[in-house]
Structure formats: structure tokens, C-alpha cells
Amino acid sequence: MIEQSLWSAALIAGLLGGGHCIGMCGGIVSSLTMALPPGRREPRQITGMLLGYNLGRISSYSLAGLIAGSLGQLLGQSWMGVAMGLRALAALMLVLMALYIGRWWSGLIHIETLGKGLWQRIEPLGRRLFPVRHGGQAFLLGSLWGWLPCGLVYSMLIMALSSGSGLYGALIMLAFGLGTLPTLLVTGFMADRLRTALRHPVWRHLAAFILLLFALWQLAPLWYQLKGAG
Structure with missing residues (x-):
């Protein structure tokens, strides 16, 4: 049940955190459609390019999740109590995401500095793929x-x-990644309208509230374990 709550929270964070995704990847997605010759800017070609790009992006997310989850498994098997600490950390991250998406606290953005060293090595490889001409290149x-x-x-x-x-x-x-997919697919067609809609306070606060509920759901088993141990 706890794993299902994490998957659900991840999906909702992707869906309703779409405004941030547009800011990070919207320019790249828009450039994919602009790279097509005017005669080929038809819905089918544009959709193929956007699908290729997003499937590649989601594949990288899944690979990173596999590595992170395997590391967590190794740590949990090596030290007693680590699993409980990681559960608490997951709940904390849900709270921080809720505050970030609701625009009540923006400290989460500082985490982005952790990956700048790796990104400086990867970005030049991506630049070499421009202009993107087909779906495989977009992937x-x-x-x-x-x-x-x-x-x-x-x-x-x-x-x-x-x-x-x-x-x-x-x-x-x-x-x-699947949660972010609708936003970034539609971005290739109507980025400005979608960005305005996702920035509406109603959607942001709804997403934040749901993530806070998932955080409480995540913490409840830990609370009962600690209470039973006491």
C-alpha cells in the first residue's frame, strides 16, 4: 500500500507540477516543432517528434529511479533502521514538493545545484543533436x-x-514521467495557454494539498511502529 501511495504521489506531482516542467523543458519541446520544415509541420509529424523526445526523457527518469531504488535497497539491507529513515525522508520530500508547487516555499529549487557537474558533461552531447529531424533523434x-x-x-x-x-x-x-507527459505533449501545440492554466492558484493549491495528504499517509505506518515500540 505504501508503494502504491508513492506511485500515486509521483503521478500527481508530474501532472500538477506541469508549470515547472514547461519552464524547464518547454523551450526544448517548442524547438522540436520549429525544427521541422514548414511543409512537414503537420499534427502527425509534430506528435511523433514530441513522443520521441518524451519517451527518451521518461526512460532516463526510470533508469535513474532504478539506480536510486537499488541503492536504497542496498542501504536498507546493510543498516538496521535505515528503511524507516528513508520512509520518513520520502514523506519529508512530499511535504517540500507540496510547499514548492503551492508556491509557499521555493527552497526545493536549490537541490538543482547538485546535478550541475554532471549536466555540464551531458549538455554538449544534446546540443549536437540539433536540429532534430526525426523521432529517433528526438528520443x-x-x-x-x-x-x-x-x-x-x-x-x-x-x-x-x-x-x-x-x-x-x-x-x-x-x-x-507519465504524469508530466500530457503537459509536455500539449506544450508543443499550445504552450502559452497551458502555462497560464497550470499557474492558476486553484490547480497549484489542489496539487499541494493532495501531496500533503500523501505525506501523512506515508508517515502513518511509521507513527504506529514508533508508538508500538514505545
Whole structure:
């Protein structure tokens, strides 16, 4: 049940955190459609390019989740009490994401500095793929751009770490990536309208409230364990 709550929280964070995703990847997504010759800018070609890019991006998320979850599993098997600490950390990250998405606290963005060193090595490889001409090229670009430093992605990776399983970690990141998919697919067609809608306080506060509920759901078993131990 706890793993299911993490997958659900990851999916909702992806869906309703779309405004942040547009800010991070919207320019890249828009450039994919602009790279097509005017005669080929038809819905079918544009959709193929956007799908290729996003499938590559989500594949990178899932791989990172697999690595993080496997590390969490290794730590949980090596030290007693680590699993409980990782669960608490996952709940904390849900609270921080809620505060960030609700725009009540923006400290989560500072986590993005952790990946800048790796990104400086990956970004030049992605630049070589421009201009993107076909879906396969877009997939390769997405698989590289999936490592772009992002506070939301890193918080999801901490949740993947807390799952204590490579499989669960990959599924958490897959759920998050699928949550971001509708936003970034539509961005290629109507980025400005979508950005305005997702920034509406109603959607932001709804997303934050749901994530806070998932955090409480995550903490409840730990509370009963501590209470029973006491």
C-alpha cells in the first residue's frame, strides 16, 4: 500500500507540477516543432517528434529511479533502521514538493545545484543533436535531457531511494514521467495557454494539498511502529 501511495504521489506531482516542467523543458519541446520544415509541420509529424523526445526523457527518469531504488535497497539491507529513515525522508520530500508547487516555499529549487557537474558533461552531447529531424533523434535528445538538473526530479529520486527496491524506484520515476507527459505533449501545440492554466492558484493549491495528504499517509505506518515500540 505504501508503494502504491508513492506511485500515486509521483503521478500527481508530474501532472500538477506541469508549470515547472514547461519552464524547464518547454523551450526544448517548442524547438522540436520549429525544427521541422514548414511543409512537414503537420499534427502527425509534430506528435511523433514530441513522443520521441518524451519517451527518451521518461526512460532516463526510470533508469535513474532504478539506480536510486537499488541503492536504497542496498542501504536498507546493510543498516538496521535505515528503511524507516528513508520512509520518513520520502514523506519529508512530499511535504517540500507540496510547499514548492503551492508556491509557499521555493527552497526545493536549490537541490538543482547538485546535478550541475554532471549536466555540464551531458549538455554538449544534446546540443549536437540539433536540429532534430526525426523521432529517433528526438528520443536520443530526450534521453540526454532527462538528466537536466530539476528540483522536482531530484525530490522524486529521493522518494525512489526510499522505496528500498530498484523495481519500485523505477516505477516511481516512470509514474512521475507519465504524469508530466500530457503537459509536455500539449506544450508543443499550445504552450502559452497551458502555462497560464497550470499557474492558476486553484490547480497549484489542489496539487499541494493532495501531496500533503500523501505525506501523512506515508508517515502513518511509521507513527504506529514508533508508538508500538514505545
